[in-house]
Amino acid sequence: MNAVSDRSKDIGPFIPAADDDMIICRCEEITKGEIRKAVHDGMWTLTELRRYLRAGMGLCQGQTCLKMVKEIMARELGVSPNELESATSRAPMRPTEMKIMGKEEGR
């Protein structure tokens, strides 16, 4: 994105919806309603939302729910999903045991 973003811009009130209980992030069991509420709490980027709610921070690291989270956030903010930058993917590629990650030649 990297555009100047005024966090006081009015995005309207949070309006409860019938499907707010739907689980979107399966690893961390975060619902659609929680994601929508977080946007109204000021979490306007995927990175902030991850840090605030843990959505996409579980075992799959968002590989399953990222697109859905992005779409829900974009709708709440009134922007296109393409305008929201994806959150950063980080090592390791798959969850890795400490004994394997810590193993190097001769140690």
Added chain:
Amino acid sequence: MNNKADVVIVGGGIIGCATAYYLTKRGKSVIVLEVSDNIGNGGSSRNGGGVRQSGRDPRELPLAMYGIKNLWPTLSEELESDCEYHKEGNLRLGKTEKHMQILQGLTDRAVACGLDVKMIKAKEVKEINPYLSDEVIGASWCPTDGHANPMKTTLAFYRKARMQGAHFITGEKVKTLKKVKGRLKKVVTSANVYEADYVLVAAGYDSRDILATVGIDIPMHKELMECLVTEAEPHMFNQMLGTAEADFYGHQSNHGSFVFGGSSGLELDNSDAGTTNAPGSSSITASCICRGIMKYFPDLQDAKIVRTWAGYIDICKDGVPVLGFVDEVPGLVVACAFTGHGFGIAPAVGEQLAMLIIDGKTTVDISKLRYDRFKAKI
């Protein structure tokens, strides 16, 4: 929008967000300018979550003790957002006689400052944390230390400050500070000019370039520090942990995951994979932290790492932050060079800086952290 406010804060990290919260709580108008797209994108969301007094320099210890006594216990309630604060002690572990000497030195200095910290033997360490390796022969123990969730705490301050009317702008890069008739008045960004009676610069290492535009230079450098997090594990312990040799530090979060931080020891001279505001993990550090952890917690060898990340620490030449007014530039308040100790003292720093700006004085003595302490060697 209105580009004028009582206070413009440069830096949307936990220091900027906390100060914005305490200022707006007392009725001041505040604009916060954050260079990245995300609030709390520097050390605020990349640290290990320690809320400690032990191991602190006597000059900053009063702030740490004040925050833990007066602000942290009720912070989640005040911000209406769970900061996951635990005040259940800090163990700094030792395995050799040399380790114990290091710990004794740290303990003696903290006791001299009036902190409740003591040396304990292996048996007592095991009673506090039964999961530790039998190789641990002792530890320093500070029962009033603890940890919290740095990401949630930073965003909780942001959320509440925003609700109180603080105006946050992200993606806004500050180019220069400008004086008008001898007093700092304007903050110029790529696209806008902001005006305020006071300007707080709390932008981590980036504060350096910004302060240079009004002739101020704080002696500091930046250093990479890395963290990792495991999948959720059954609950084991609530203490904050560290070691005499700083092999690693960390805690188990409410979520069940373990968050551990550490370094490879080569950071200062190795090439840095990161870019501005996006520090990169090195390929050797997470493995190194894992080896450090397994030496103390053999049971964690099967815990899966799900994520690693890195952050920059703004390390001050003399190891403590630079806080407060700067005589050379009336209207300027600085809060940077936190040297990796920023998170735990952030609520106290925010509250005291709001006091400094509104009342002209603080209730906690921060005079030893002033900018004018730096002198040439002769």
